[in-house]
Amino acid sequence: MLRWNKYILIFFAFLLSFSAFSQTKEELKKQKLAIEKEINYTKELLNKTKANKNKSLSYLNALDKQIQNQEHLLQTLTIEIRLISNQIKKTENQIKKTENTILTEDKNLQFLKEEYSKMIYSAFIKKGNRNDLMFIISAKDFNQAYKRIAYLKQYSSFRKNQAKKISESQLFLKSKKEQLLHQKEQSLKESASKTNLIALKKNELLSSNNSKSEKQELIKNLSKSEKVFRTQLQDQKARAKELEDKIRKIIEEEIRKAREKAEKSNGKKGYLLTPDAMALSSEFASNKGNLPWPLSKGVIVQFYGKQKHPVFSGVETFNNGIDIATDKNTVVRAVFDGTISRIFFIKGAGKAILMNHGEYFSVYSGLAEVSVKVGDNLLAKEKIGIVLTQEAEEKTELHFEIWKGYDKHDPSKWLYKAY
Numbered sequence: 001m002l003r004w005n006k007y008i009l010i011f012f013a014f015l016l017s018f019s020a021f022s023q024t025k026e027e028l029k030k031q032k033l034a035i036e037k038e039i040n041y042t043k044e045l046l047n048k049t050k051a052n053k054n055k056s057l058s059y060l061n062a063l064d065k066q067i068q069n070q071e072h073l074l075q076t077l078t079i080e081i082r083l084i085s086n087q088i089k090k091t092e093n094q095i096k097k098t099e100n101t102i103l104t105e106d107k108n109l110q111f112l113k114e115e116y117s118k119m120i121y122s123a124f125i126k127k128g129n130r131n132d133l134m135f136i137i138s139a140k141d142f143n144q145a146y147k148r149i150a151y152l153k154q155y156s157s158f159r160k161n162q163a164k165k166i167s168e169s170q171l172f173l174k175s176k177k178e179q180l181l182h183q184k185e186q187s188l189k190e191s192a193s194k195t196n197l198i199a200l201k202k203n204e205l206l207s208s209n210n211s212k213s214e215k216q217e218l219i220k221n222l223s224k225s226e227k228v229f230r231t232q233l234q235d236q237k238a239r240a241k242e243l244e245d246k247i248r249k250i251i252e253e254e255i256r257k258a259r260e261k262a263e264k265s266n267g268k269k270g271y272l273l274t275p276d277a278m279a280l281s282s283e284f285a286s287n288k289g290n291l292p293w294p295l296s297k298g299v300i301v302q303f304y305g306k307q308k309h310p311v312f313s314g315v316e317t318f319n320n321g322i323d324i325a326t327d328k329n330t331v332v333r334a335v336f337d338g339t340i341s342r343i344f345f346i347k348g349a350g351k352a353i354l355m356n357h358g359e360y361f362s363v364y365s366g367l368a369e370v371s372v373k374v375g376d377n378l379l380a381k382e383k384i385g386i387v388l389t390q391e392a393e394e395k396t397e398l399h400f401e402i403w404k405g406y407d408k409h410d411p412s413k414w415l416y417k418a419y
Contacts, residue, residue, distance in 0.1 A: 034417070035069055035073045042062055044327075045062050056395070058394070059394075060215070060219070060310050061302060065325075066211055070207060070211060073204055074204055074208065077200060084197065088191060088194065095180065098183060105169060223311050230312075239349045240318075243365055246344055247354060247403065248406065250344075251403060254341055258273055278359075282358075284359075288414050289413065290416050291335045291414050293335070294333060294398060295324055295333070295387065296330065296333070297327070299326075300325075301325045301397065303412055304320070304321060305410065306319075320408050321401030321411050322412055324397060324398045325396065331385075331387075332364055332367055333380075334381065335415070337380055338356050338377075339355065339378070340374050340378065342374060351368070351388075352366075353385065360402065361403040363400065365400075365401070366397055366398050366399045367386065368387065370384065
């Protein structure tokens with residue numbers, strides 16, 4: 001019985017380890033699919049701007065993002081291959097253990113059958129020479145008769161137990177053989193999966209090396225136009241400064257209005273927001289990491305914070321938000337419920353919208369068209385405009401920022417899976 005329990009425990013331990021592996025593998029598979037999806041989308045964007053790539057920084061940014069994703073995918077594939085390799089070893093060990101168990105149990109079954117056959121044969125021989133009833137009646141006294149009755153019962157019970165053990169052993173062997181078959185099938189699937197992943201990794205490695213070679217060649221060509229790019233960089237900094245100054249001025253005015261409204265509503269000084277605005281702020285904050293993207297499709301090509309120039313070493317800029325590359329005529333949408341506070345224009349960067357979410361503000365810059373007006377109350381994902389395409393560079397990018405009062409926040413930490 002103890003041996004039986006041991007086998008059951010081993011069997012369930014195998015199932016649990018397999019389940020844990022499957023879960024990890026499924027998570028990697030989802031992650032891999034997400035990266036592949038972004039790689040394919042970035043490839044589409046690169047193909048659309050390929051003709052103009054020799055003078056396009058936006059092409060270089062998209063290519064750099066493509067290389068990052070390819071490297072990320074290679075890391076994911078390496079982990080997945082390692083996991084499958086480990087699981088193949090575990091499965092092979094389980095197969096050996098199961099085969100050894102089958103051999104041992106097969107010998108035990110043969111032994112039980114032989115013992116049972118001897119017992120049946122012995123009972124048949126003795127049955128011909130005696131009658132059980134006469135065997136009991138012929139006892140010398142009552143005590144001997146009682147012992148003979150007990151002996152016959154014990155002998156009968158022993159025979160039944162032997163038959164039961166044979167039946168249980170046969171069932172156990174059948175279960176083990178089915179388990180062995182499943183393990184061997186699983187091992188074949190894992191080996192095939194590993195082979196496919198290795199082939200995919202080789203292809204991605206080649207693709208990544210090609211992208212890196214293209215990047216080096218592009219940087220080499222772009223570095224010849226240093227004067228042009230330094231002028232562009234100064235223009236970019238000027239536009240970023242203009243946008244930040246306008247945002248700060250608008251936020252300052254919004255805070256003043258909110259304070260006056262709150263004081264009027266509560267009849268007391270010192271209230272910054274009305275209860276409704278406070279509730280909206282709380283809802284916005286609780287959705288950190290889960291806000292919808294301001295575009296239905298796109299890839300982040302410039303993240304928040306200090307950014308090194310992709311061509312010239314030692315040159316840095318600071319990005320107050322993130323830049324998302326997308327297709328022409330893509331709809332820009334609100335990331336959360338709120339009110340349109342301002343619509344303004346930035347020279348060389350199109351139109352911009354500042355949206356109020358209580359204490360928080362979202363900023364959408366680089367719009368060709370605006371489909372809202374100041375004071376409109378919108379729900380999350382409602383259309384606010386169309387992203388601008390700068391035809392000279394074939395650049396279609398939305399600049400997106402999040403502020404809390406006068407403080408800038410990293411938008412990639414607020415949007416859903418904006419890694």
